[in-house]
Amino acid sequence: MVVPTYNEAANLELIVGRLRSAQPGVDILVVDDNSPDGTGDIADRLAAADPQVKVVHRTAKQGLGAAYLHGFAVALEHGYDVIGEMDADGSHQPEQLHRLMAALADADLVIGSRYVPGGAVVNWPKGRELLSRGGNLYVRLLLGMGIKDATAGFRLFRRPTLEKIDLPSVKSSGYVFQTDLAYRTIMAGLHVVEVPIEFIERERGDSKMSGQVASESLKKITMWGLHERRKRLRGVLDQRRRRG
Template identity: 75%
Template structure:
């Protein structure tokens, strides 16, 4: 079954040690959007998350599971899931966390916005967006990180690090996933930047983000360090590209002006 105007939709849900949450979040998603399929991508969770997901898939044909043998990072899990979904012929491929921070009941707003977009991001930092159960320093870190992304990469997106989003399959095909190397949470920034560089339409819709109440966060110092390092590298590379392009254009204008002056000076001679 498909959603009017969008076609077949699947939400990719990566998991690692989410035994406490996976049945709960998949159940909420299936109730909120009965026409949306679910693809769980489990990174070999030692707590039995994969087995629970297999049970959900056995009971519901709209749920499927991909088992990976190692924990290789959020980006790697999503890339694997996207590849499976694209090969399965889905028209819309979404992503969301398994811990309940992304509320399935708000997915409808993202899908509605996708009617006029190529990527829709559920944003905490646009008017109407909010976070629940985050201390002020965590909010400051997220807001500051997104400001750093906007300044360094020249992006207009307010919440480029957000992980609740839906893509058209044509978007994922156009941004060349085979060249994506980011594995941690910076994966989200990478794909948003690629979508904008491709000239595609990105929209943000406000969501209420809820901090997990069960299980452990996967955010770590190494993940944050990778994000900072990669965004800085991309920003410096983009500034070098812009500078090189500006120099090239200036030289071209100078050369053109020189040819024009020579042409005018020679115009009065037989």
């Protein structure tokens, strides 16, 4: 599991402990973006005590997507066949990871979803949940894909999936990254499965999501989504011209 961190000193040790307890066979890669609160030092201490915990130190905060791409590259290089994502703040419960693992038997990408039947969001203000649900509805309408929670960050990828969706060409660095990878997976003709999870708002530390971040993400999704639609339209028109 790739776990990106920035100022998660209050949460990292707890979430790593929970994950190791819930799934002892799962290795953990912490990708820290030079957290000023000492998160990287905590990660190093955990790695020194446990060979199944590794750490990548990045030199600056460059966005969630950039951290995940770095972690994916390291995991692929080391030969892992299944590579996952989860937050460090406890919002994704390691005790529910088995649901994603079971679903991977029939999927190329499994998403732990808040918005399929059985999924839930706990301790979020109603306004924030409405913003999230509305953003996901907008994504479905704009990109024409049926995923209910395209912005979710609790995921498992098969190795061939990451190899097929051309990770080096991914430019999205913030929260748009999750939508980008889900869309690429579908456009590659691969199978995406959503399983219900209970998403719990963090109890310690500060959320990285704000109204400004959400607004900026929607703007980027709009620009990117319109670009993708134009590209698809050009492809359809080119096909018609060749047939004509």
